[in-house]
Amino acid sequence: MSKVDNIKHPKHYTQGIEMWDYAKSHNLDFFEGNVLKYVTRWKHKGGIEDLLKAKQYLDKLIEKNTK
Helix, strand or coil, X not given: CCHHHHHHCCHHHCCCCCHHHHHHHXXXXXXXXXXXXXXXXXXXXXXXXXXXXXXXXXXXXXXXXXX
């Protein structure tokens, strides 16, 4: 994969549908989109660190919706 392809269409983002297309089609907000992004890519990119990032966004989403 060329450097440009790795920037515009990295492998961990293009396994089925790109995250921004999915988020837009489901009207997801920033927190929801990031939860899904990190959960769906953790095995292919960031490992446990991505799951921890997803948890952080999920905690923020819960906080945002319980105030």
